[in-house]
Amino acid sequence: MTFIRKPADPTALPLAGALFLLSAVLATPASAQDSPKLKRWAVTVNATEVFVDENAPNITLAGAPLPGSNVRIGNATTPTLDVGYFFTPNIAANVFLGVPAPAEIDGTGSIGPLGTLAKVHYGPVILSAQYHFNSQGKLHPYVGVGVGRVLFFNKHDGALSDFNIRDSWAPTGQLGVRYELNKSWMLNADVRYVPFSTHASGSLGGAPALTRLDIDPILTSVGVTLRF
Template structure:
């Protein structure tokens, strides 16, 4: 009888440990999803016909989009995350000495990133985190405005991140997040018969909030 009780206790303990291990394994993944506002901090160096255009610049307005971030905890505190969103269309206006040109064109694309994150309190209700890694400016399409034959390159840069989860239970919660990226693009076009080239710093600030899900 005693041996049966010991065996039953051992089986119960093993089942409990297995359940705990499964719960821990199940919470290694997380998803952030929600609206995001992308605010470029833009500037440009421009040439026309191979000559520098003094005082020429661009202005790129901020845009709302939707962003998803998927992450995996490689340790209880360290996670690797990939973030990206629906690519918005940005209006690119000439400014500075070329402001009279108005709308230079549009660019459809946006930032994405791969970050290593440190989570300070991953099992608590309030879970702040910081991160950093590589940012990507992904350009899907451009449309002409005052400039013809407009093209812009995708590019790679760096990104820093800070945010926090506020968990309702082990699975669900909400989050707020801000990312600052340093990334630019090279744009080429024609102004009439004159070839134009611009090295554009986009350097977006991305504000994001929404739902957290751990699994």
């Protein structure tokens, strides 16, 4: 089976927002960026729950559509890490990654009797531009936009043989908040939206099976942040 991108270009708005924030960084006076009191690095260790909303609208077998067929992928929990660098007290760049989460791709509808079609581990690597509000208080809300690469590992056959699934690019949006415990440590909670599509393929009884899989995962994280 295969996961693929939707026809509309969903990257335009997040990338435009990222460019806007980065342009704001470049426009910031050097005196603000060079403040010796600014803790530039923020390293956060999270527990992340991945909630998926999947749809395989056009599964085919030997080139013929399979009416009433679809797939299901369960939610997963995995540890994640994000590293941020503050150009100013409000503007930061952030890299997010984690331990690849396991997923079973199960057939539903007319292909439900096949059970588990394949197994795979997956996870995004995300680069974001962030804007942090209220940098002088204990509560630090923030927003982020960016782009990610969804990677797939440890692909295993189930009912399908020769299973393969492609890595995919995706836009990302983020809402979060941090609470300052002291000058170095903070609590973190955030939500990321990473809609993406990809293609998957395999073989069923010697016949080629193909599909486009649209996925709209929501990543909710809670963790601890160290600023230095």
